[in-house]
Amino acid sequence: MKPAPFEYHAPREVDAALDALAEAGAEGKVLAGGQSLIPMLNMRLAAPAHLVDINRVSALAAVETTARGVRVGALARHAQIFRSAPVAAVQPLLRQALGLVAHPAIRSRGTVVGSLVHADPAAELPAVLALLGGSVRLAARGAEREVAARDFFVGPMEAAIRPGELAVSAFFPALGARSGTAFAEVARRHGDYALAGVCALVVLDEDLRVSAARVACIGVGPVPLVLDVSGHGADWASAARAVQDEAEPEADIHATAEYRRHLLGVLTERALRAAARSAGSDDGEGEGG
Template sequence: MKPPPFAYHAPATLAEALDVLAEHGADAKVLAGGQSLIPLLNMRLAEPAHIVDINRVAALGDVRADARGVRVGALARHAAVERSAGVAAVQPLLPAALRHVAHPAIRNRGTVVGSLVHADPAAELPAVLAVLDGTVEAVSAAGRRTIRAADFFAGPLESTLRPGELAGSAFFPALPPRTGVAFTETSRRHGDYALAGVAAVVSLDEDLRVSAARAGYLGVAATPLVLDLTRRARQAQTGRPPGDADWSGVAGFVRERLDPESDIHAGADYRRHLAGVLTERALRAATADALGRAHTSAINEEAGW
């Protein structure tokens, strides 16, 4: 397989890249990791007249983690973010999900922001950005704008980036106090796209009861789906000690709200059932994670750390 003919641009600065994108608009595609774009080109599923290779724009490779969250530049590779101790400390859901992305060879080259822009509803990172209510910063010759995850994913393989815009970075908010996370998915083979997956975030109050619970789903809708499960999670803990809950009711609630499609890999009913099972696992694990973090924080406070 060979790609269709295109003009190749290799700007050395962000300004140069934005000028090329402004000139060619919808006829241009950005090349970063290339793990999605190159196969699309080779299968002739994408035929841009211009390819803008941003790999020489070094400033786009930054990964910054602070008390507010994690900002990942457009050239930051999956592997670099996955292995970052700073990222793991500030937002552990990100490396937890990245461990499920394809294979090490893909993660060594593919980019976090590129995966978001590709907007595959079966991919891990769009669901993570969505459940955390993260953002993408779009830059163009005309300026910058910040797009919330809820507004970024327009459909399968479709984002709301405009012609001439480059997704310069993505921001994943930091983990709040007494909050735990978990990521789980099921695929036919390791490294395949998931048949269904769940990213869960659970927060506890001072009495170590659930105060908030959200789950982001992949593989069950045309875009990443986020459900607020707070009320159901609280009900699941009624009459039980902290950390213990009957999550089966929450799983049933989730199944009622999902309308997945059947394809050659799995039927809609199976995906719906699987999403419920994974919801139970993810909420249980996220709650245990939250309890562990709450206890560690309490010990550190008593020790004066």
């Protein structure tokens, strides 16, 4: 299949990209990695009148790692972030999640910010941003705003981006002391979309007791489901049951709602245990799988 006709724009500067998007309005789409957009264009699920290709805007490829966290530019590829030791040191959950994203060929072109904008409810990176309380920076001609993750994902395949805006970066806060993370999911094949998945963050106090615990779930709702399970202490089985009670998964051709709820309980317990082990270790790397 072939996409519907569109006008192609290839700006080399951020301002030029914003000008093109401002002129296009609601009829404009942004091309970065293209791993989600190109299939949608070919299947005529999207038919923009204007396509703004930002791949020549080198300023958008920047990745900034500080003690506060990691800011990922709109052109930073999955593979680039996955391989980055400084990123993993500050925010290991990114590497844990990216190891589960698609396949190497797709990770070499796909972008972190593009995945967030696509807002697939079964995707890993929106859950990471939501769990960490991160944000996405949106720019338009003459304006800029930072949107918190809790407000950014508004529905399946729907993010809080206005016509004329460009997602220029995303910010993932760093972990605090004695914090650990982990990501667990089940897919039919490694790299396929998850039937269900859970990423977890556990914080321990000075006596290595649980002081905070949160999870974000994918594949079981229209947006990432973020839940605080701190009140369960280290009783991860109890925390898993609480998450199952809160989730409202739906059935589809891949799995029943009951099976997804079962997976959610198993994965929640697995991810919380792994995150707690990570929090109590020296390297803080955690697990993914």
